[in-house]
Structure formats: C-alpha cells, structure tokens
Amino acid sequence: MKQNKLKDFDVSKIRADFPILKREVNGKPLVYLDNGATTQKPQSVIDAITHYYSDMNSNVHRGVHYLSQISTDAFEVTRRNIQSFINARHEHEIIITTGTTHSINIIATCFGKANIGLGDEIIISAMEHHSNIVPWQMICEEKGAILKVIPMNEQGELDIEAYKGLFSEKTKIASFTYVSNSLGTINPIKDMIAIAHEHHVPVFLDAAQAIQHIKIDVQDLDVDFLAFSGHKMYGPTGIGVLYGKEDALNAIPPYQGGGDMIKEVTFEKTTYNELPFKFEAGTPNIEAGICLNAAIEYINAIGIDEIASYEEELLSYAQEQLETVPGIRFIGTAAHKSSVISFLIDGTHPYDVGVILDKLGIAVRTGHHCAQPVMDKFGIPGTIRASFALYNTKQEVDTLVAGLKRAANMLV
Known part of the structure; x- marks a missing residue:
C-alpha cells in the first residue's frame, strides 16, 4: 500500500503550487535546499x-x-x-x-x-x-x-x-x-x-x-x-x-x-x-x-505519511549521490534520519562552497545552524547543510552534486 501511494505522489504537480520555485537566481533555476531554515509557501497560503x-x-x-x-x-x-x-x-x-x-x-x-x-x-x-x-x-x-x-x-x-x-x-x-x-x-x-x-x-x-x-x-x-x-x-x-x-x-x-x-x-x-x-x-x-x-x-490534502515516504526516498537518493563528491565528509550518520544531510568537503570552507553554490542558483545553509555545541563535538566550525522538503526532486539533488563537484575543483 505504501508503495502504491508513493507512486501517486506527483512532485511536479506539487511544485506548481509554489510560485517561488519558478524563479531564477543568478540566471539559474532556483534549487531551494534550505528547508530546515524555512519552507516555501504554496499559493493557497x-x-x-x-x-x-x-x-x-x-x-x-x-x-x-x-x-x-x-x-x-x-x-x-x-x-x-x-x-x-x-x-x-x-x-x-x-x-x-x-x-x-x-x-x-x-x-x-x-x-x-x-x-x-x-x-x-x-x-x-x-x-x-x-x-x-x-x-x-x-x-x-x-x-x-x-x-x-x-x-x-x-x-x-x-x-x-x-x-x-x-x-x-x-x-x-x-x-x-x-x-x-x-x-x-x-x-x-x-x-x-x-x-x-x-x-x-x-x-x-x-x-x-x-x-x-x-x-x-x-x-x-x-x-x-x-x-x-x-x-x-x-x-x-x-x-x-x-x-x-x-x-x-x-x-x-x-x-x-x-x-x-x-x-x-x-x-x-x-x-x-x-x-x-x-x-x-x-x-x-x-x-x-x-x-x-x-x-x-x-x-x-497530500497526507503526512505520503510526504514522509517521498522524503525518505529522496533523502536516500541524495545520500547515495553525494557520496560521489570527492573529499566529502558527512557529519551525522545516524541510522534514523529525516530530510537533512550535513557535510564538509576536504580542503574547503563551508562558506566558500555555499557562495559558489549560490552563484549556481542552489540555496543551502552554511555555518553552525544555531547548534554550536554540536559543531564543537565534531571539532568543526560548521557544515554545509542540504535540507529537503516535499517539493524537492532527484533532479535537484543531481544539480547539487554537480555544483559541489564544481566547487571542489575550484577550491581544492
């Protein structure tokens, strides 16, 4: 039953409900992956x-x-x-x-x-x-x-x-x-x-x-x-x-x-x-x-269980694809996770990577995420955080991965 419901989850239709997702940033289609900070708003809101x-x-x-x-x-x-x-x-x-x-x-x-x-x-x-x-x-x-x-x-x-x-x-x-x-x-x-x-x-x-x-x-x-x-x-x-x-x-x-x-x-x-x-x-x-x-x-109207199933699949895909980025180091590898991946790229500063991604139209969060003791635990100043929502897609994950590889080539 869960698999059938997930098949009916139409992310393209959902994306059409969010006007801001149609805009460009720096001449590139917006890829919004800062949902942990705030989510975008559907037209109904x-x-x-x-x-x-x-x-x-x-x-x-x-x-x-x-x-x-x-x-x-x-x-x-x-x-x-x-x-x-x-x-x-x-x-x-x-x-x-x-x-x-x-x-x-x-x-x-x-x-x-x-x-x-x-x-x-x-x-x-x-x-x-x-x-x-x-x-x-x-x-x-x-x-x-x-x-x-x-x-x-x-x-x-x-x-x-x-x-x-x-x-x-x-x-x-x-x-x-x-x-x-x-x-x-x-x-x-x-x-x-x-x-x-x-x-x-x-x-x-x-x-x-x-x-x-x-x-x-x-x-x-x-x-x-x-x-x-x-x-x-x-x-x-x-x-x-x-x-x-x-x-x-x-x-x-x-x-x-x-x-x-x-x-x-x-x-x-x-x-x-x-x-x-x-x-x-x-x-x-x-x-x-x-x-x-x-x-x-x-x-x-969509269903919180259907949202959870879709986001779980998206998170798994993102984790697999991000592992192909040279020098990536994941911060937080718990067995049970929800819609957040925090990471670093060896030889780079999170802020510098975030700036390059922004030039490519990709919005992520960099820094300590108002959780400084967490960063102290791992001995780091901060991370790059990609956080996902119901309107994000595997294509956007691919865009993020390509942007990170480009940033790594430029900065390392």
Whole structure:
C-alpha cells in the first residue's frame, strides 16, 4: 500500500503550487535546499494572506461587530485544526505563540518559576538548537539549578543509557528535540518520554524539525509539552504553537500580562483567564494564525505519511549521490534520519562552497545552524547543510552534486 501511494505522489504537480520555485537566481533555476531554515509557501497560503487583509482584517476576541466575529472564528478554526493535526485531547491545550523559540521560553520561564529551585536539575541533549539551550541556562542561572546534558556519539545519536543515568530526585524537567536541525537525527522520542515519566519527570519536546516530516500524535507520545513553528510547515512566519497537557498548563503561571489573558483586573488584584487565553496576552499575529490553517490543510490534502515516504526516498537518493563528491565528509550518520544531510568537503570552507553554490542558483545553509555545541563535538566550525522538503526532486539533488563537484575543483 505504501508503495502504491508513493507512486501517486506527483512532485511536479506539487511544485506548481509554489510560485517561488519558478524563479531564477543568478540566471539559474532556483534549487531551494534550505528547508530546515524555512519552507516555501504554496499559493493557497499566499491567497489566504491576501484574503485576510482584503476581506477580514480585524482584531480577535474583542469585538461584537461582523469583521471581528469572522476573524475570531477563523482564528479559532486554526486552533481546532492544530488540535486535530497533533491529536491533542483538548482544544484549549493549543497555545498560539510566535514560534518555537517563544514556546520554549514560555515553558522554561513559567515552569521554572513554579517548579525549579536551588540545586534542582534540568536535562537537555547535546544536539539541541540554541533555542532549547539558552532559555534553560537562563532559568538555571536565575534559580541556581543545574543543567545536565545527554551525550551524543560520533554518529550523531544520543546515548540513551547515559540518559537513563542522568535522573535523580532533583530532576524537574527534560527538554530535547525530536529531529536534530543540524544533523537530521530522529531521536527515539517515545522511549525517552517513557523513561522520564518513570522518574515522574515531565518532558518538553522541540518538534520544529519534525512537524512537517513526521506524523505527530501527542497523546500516543504522552508528551507533556511540545512546540513547533508555522514557517517550517509551509505556513507564515511569526506564528507557532505550544501544546501542553491541560493539568500541566494549569499548574504554571502565565508568561506575560496584558489584554485577553485576564478575567478581571483591579488595582488590588488580577484574576487570570482560562486556557488557552491565559498564555496569549495581547493582540496575536492574527493573519499568520488564520493562514497557518491553509498550510495545515495543504499538508492534510497530500497526507503526512505520503510526504514522509517521498522524503525518505529522496533523502536516500541524495545520500547515495553525494557520496560521489570527492573529499566529502558527512557529519551525522545516524541510522534514523529525516530530510537533512550535513557535510564538509576536504580542503574547503563551508562558506566558500555555499557562495559558489549560490552563484549556481542552489540555496543551502552554511555555518553552525544555531547548534554550536554540536559543531564543537565534531571539532568543526560548521557544515554545509542540504535540507529537503516535499517539493524537492532527484533532479535537484543531481544539480547539487554537480555544483559541489564544481566547487571542489575550484577550491581544492
């Protein structure tokens, strides 16, 4: 069945949905392989943005007039569809934020304020994005807590046995990524969550690099908190999601004060609103919130399992073809990976290779990818990262390989 569905995956039809893929860069057809940083947007998302500002623009949750009502309804439809997309138990467990970074900071700050004290411990992993390191460091500095790090092997896989040994009676929360943005490693998340729960420790999951590639079911995972960003899943920038179990969200204080997050305000005392509004102070990014729904609908129309199957085949092809590039060295060779290949070419600097590829119309990411400790682990300043999406093709992989061979000939 999986093979038949994959046969029906029409990448040329999908590419036609993305206007930017028709453009040229430096006189060459665009080959966009920087999807780990942000994905391109289908016409349906672009049209939804235009429709919002042309026909609906109004503030939400505040007015009885017609435009406010239809904007509010559309905004809340997105919340319900996110609930369905990740199979949350309750609609009010979906908090609208500005992105994954914002979501992590909410939990680090609010959970830290309520639960973390002097000498307490927080577990993260060695492959985290800076956004899932720095907020926890900040709360550790504020509270006098200790940050513990799950080590990583030379293949870019977490040491699960070492992870088991990090827990103590002082451990208050564990926070780690589902898929590494710098290596593409898919972590054994369900097992890691279960291990934490054996110690009565809640888990925060950074799903920014997983949400567009892998089916996520928060109830099946039994994760306590989870976050992702709209712009990584073909939606607008400036919008994100924080999921939390109802009891876990109710147990922590709000992140910001302002409009919408209150029930009653006097100069003597303020009473906070119920979920989800308790964590949604002020006017949200209404346009992006409404239009994220168009991105979810686009993914659903194709099917996340079909997307995963196609990308798995593409990643395997890219790995095989890149091995033909002289002097290539892969960084991160985990057995289970998703849509990211990081590498170096002997005798070259990643930036120089990236500049040459750009001249050929090929967009990749170079540097440490906001994961500097990962680079330190491998003793390198950074990598060249090719990250794939549902609209990339084997022909684009061939173009990348030819460009890398050209760059190697020029630089070595």
